[in-house]
Amino acid sequence: MESFFRMILFLFCFVLIVRVTELHATRDECQPTKCNHHTIRFPFRLKGQQQPENCSYPGFELSCIDKNQTVLELSRNVKFLVKRIDYRAQWIQLYDPQGCLARQLPNNLSAFPFLDYSDQPQKYTIFNCSGEGQMTERDESHAIPCLSIQGFQVVALPSDSTEVANLLNCTRTLLNISVTQMFSGMLYDGTKDVYLSWEKPDCRGCEVEGRKCRLKKNNSTTEDKTECHGPSKKERDRPKKLMATGIILGSCLLGIIVFALYRIHHSYKTKKEGQLKIENFLEDYKALKPSRYSYADIKRITDQFKDKLGEGAYGTVFKGRLSNDVLVAVKVLNNFRATAEEFINEVGSMCRIHHVNVTRLIGFCADGNKRALLYEYMPNESLEKFIFVARNKDRFLSWEKLQDIAMGIAKGIEYLHQGCDQQILHFDIKPHNILLDQNFNPKISDFGLAKLCSKEQSAVSMTAARGTMGYIAPEVLSRNFGKVSYKSDVYSFGMLLLEIVGGRKNIDVTVESTSQVYFPEWVYNCLDRGEFGIIIESEVHAKMAKKLTIVGLWSVWCIQWYPADRPSMKAVVHMLEGEVDSLTVPPNPFGHADGVQKIGVNIPKKPINRELEVISELE
Template identity: 60%
Template sequence: MVIIIFHFFLIYSAAAVGLAPPSTYLDGCQPMSCKRGAPSVRFPFQLKGRQNESCGSPGFNLSCNNKNQTVLELPKSVKLLVKRIDYVKQMIQVYAEDGCVQRQLPNLTLSSSPFEFMSDYYSFDSTYKNFSLFKCAGEGWSHYGSYYTIGCLSREPGSYVKYTSSDYPNTDLFHCSRTMDLREVPEGLISDESNNLYFNWSRPECGDCEARHQGCRRNDTKPSGFECFVIPIKHMGTRTKLMISGISIGSFFLALSLSVVLYMHHLHKKEKDAQGKIEQFLEDYKALKPSRYSYADIKRITFDFKEKLGQGGYGTVFKGTLSNDVSVAVKLLNNFKGNGEEFINEVSSMGRIHHVNVTRLVGFCADGYHRALVYEYLPNESLEKFIFGDKGENHFLGWEKLHEIALGIAKGIEYLHQGCEQRILHFDIKPHNILLDQHFNPKISDFGLAKLCSKEQSAVSMTAARGTMGYIAPEVLSRNFGNVSYKSDVYSFGMMLLEMVGGRKNIDVKVEHMSQVYFPEWVYNRLDKGEALGMSIENEEHDKIAKKLTIVGLWCIQWYPVDRPSMKSVVQMLEGEVEHLTVPPNPFASKEEMRAKLPINRELPTISE
């Protein structure tokens, strides 16, 4: 605010000072100009009609034309427009209005003026010669011998104008006729085609006065004819001083008042913006929290369950559309299954999750016996479709995309374990529960078996095994392998990762050799021996990706939870280079070998559900 006040004070003070009488010359010859931005006219120049003749030196005549352009008048009747006057270097820059100064050369007698022609801003041209102009038939050229063409005078079709020094014999001028003779013309002036001319004057020598920021005026009593003088400032009267002081003080308080108003407006706008942000946040938060729908709403959203997407033991999934044309997937739960635990798990878990790799729960329905869950719609269905070929169909996504999907799933699980207020254990990580959006970005779904626990605790108690066979961690089936914890999700992720690499179920009785029935054990043996993994690999980069996914998957399916990495470590391994990974211990060794590697205490603290 202080800066604003100071800024306005300077502005109004400057305005007030501007009302004071300007610096004046004692003889009344104040500098003048034809218009704003035009060169300032002062001694030795004199502006006709606006200054007295005594204000200038003889021959330094300037005037204003009907366009208020400054005009330099040279003998005899030559008029050039003034572009700039340098009083310190005593130089004036001029140009012809029609762009052809040579057209006025017949009227120029530069020797009768106080000016000397300069070939450029720094160089004098003291060479004065006599020239003859010739009008010649045919097309013009730049020069021939000592004969030169004047471009701006050679615009008549079929002819051109040449000039030549009178000191040279007039030969080779066939088809030409003499038009005029010029006397005492600077050679550079007749040949200049730039229309940007410079003239210099040597007397009166006012350059030193100007350099000292003093005035220069005519004084016929002096031998030089001029004198330097200090430009006085006219003293203001008491009334003028009071007027200027009043204006300054009034301007200051006006600026102060305006600053206060602006500052208050700024505070009000800032407060209004803050309130708007709060309102927007509350609106966004309301949109992010799951909405509750009635059964009639569910029927309307699904158009009376018109388009069926899938069916399972949990219920049936239908496609629906919200009022804002957003597609959703509606899972209608079976009324006869369970006691509502799956429904409660889904709503309580997914209602607090907002992550790019987790399916968003848009809303739910709990209307009498009708229960339904409304999710965002993901058009590419589940990962299962793309890693398990059905009836010879090939939906392989490519190794780069498989790696992206694996990394996205790992980040989603890491978020469930560490990113929420309470740790969420999914307990059913498998390809069928990984959905893909339109860009094949993975999203974890189906939290019907999920459990919540504190992030400070490492294990949960369970009365019965939960999950899908083939993905259930050993400790979920038998406590001999340790307590159930978030490491159970790591095991399920590892089994799914190996399925992504192998393109088939982990247990497949349809293979030709019995040794390949349990794929994880088969792939570990080949990896340990440095043999090919038996998959379609096109190049070295694809081989590195397959090897990386295999090693990470084998680390994740270690039998004992404490031997498995956390999901944070899994993400780091997937983002790193395969050369930095080590092959894990064989998870399929005999029970005695595994016990020999166990530390004395592998127990984890247990919490109730």
């Protein structure tokens, strides 16, 4: 939480620094001013405003009068209201609020700084004409409506015009005015707007760059020269972009922090709930008297995790030694993968089991988030290291020993299904989970995926598939094949037997053709040809191999893919104990005489309503 507030403080300081930088960058002695909606800046300035001399150009003064109207005074008596100023194009749009330019114009505008000096003023003579009937149509076109009254027309004609002599009933006035071309349109129609431009000062280059313009300071020449100053538009936008970037990054960072805090809180809450669940479970199972160790004891037993035996998805196994010199295998669970449910499954299942072919749980550790399980030590490791002879040619087991191992595993699974107070479904029978003691007696291990069920029922509901691919029964993957039950372990055991006979993993089968053969089909073909993956030295060995193959094929009679067609483990034990001649080879489910049919091509159609009632898992 402290680091969170530090991050917020850092973000606040960052935004503050960017804001101060922006204010510093925009500070200028020639600050623009406002009058109504007009921005007044160089070359203009408002009268009465205190600014350095180089902040405006001589003759470019504006006034801000009542109602915030911006006024340009061309002379004392000539005033126009400003409608718009374009600093980049250097022109100003004016209009006469009285709508009568002729009344305002002085005798001479040649000194006005906005005029184009190449546009020489035109002198106009003003006539006062009476008798409207005497006026010609051309004379009326030169009339000035705003100065005329009923019965009298005021007419303005160029002084050098020949039309002056043709005027009738008109009297020359004493007023002569000079008007340039740009004002001539307003002379006869005072409601028109006038556009005045200026050539000096020339600030168009500064305006294009987005910078400000001003007169050069300490100019030694008599000519007024301008210079650009201040940051460009790109530089002015940089602090805003930095601030926007800071806000975006800060928002993202804040979102990440909030998400991280949520995840930490959720993880902490989940771990606390898991610990509470484990403590409640251990309190209930005190009667079974499993030994409990602290994490410090685990480190002492394993000599600081010195001797690593192996590693799996849910933990790492280390060799350890108890105080009475009993060797143990310590499985330290992975906090990220192993859940409280899996820990409870393992301890809850193992505490109920007392069988020669099931690994004995010596103790456990549940010290905060640290969890570990202590088993009896198996010096010959797993069956997997012995049966795949293609990879372990120097670690061969005799057919007699393989048959004893198969029998021991079968009796162990039968005990799990029928010998305990509650039925235990292992769901992960495979060579890797069959450990061998010093005499190569098999021990079923790893009950992390196990489920407890009532012995009176024969099916269990499951929310997700569990197990190892290649050993998972079809009904565990899809309920279209039937209900999940103890027959799922029978399937896994059958696959294990076929691997013992085939001498290879069921997922590693390769053939010469481009199609991959289903593993039980490959074993079936080996049985039909009398070929096996492990060397056959005598007829006795051949019978043993044949027995294991037949039992395996019956066990995975999912070749029919329906669990109801598989035998129970009790029936499997009877088959293993009997003579091979008494066993019936299951019919070839793969159909064709050439024996090349792939899996799934000729699966028999069979109703899937032969299962018992589905029950829920026991907690």
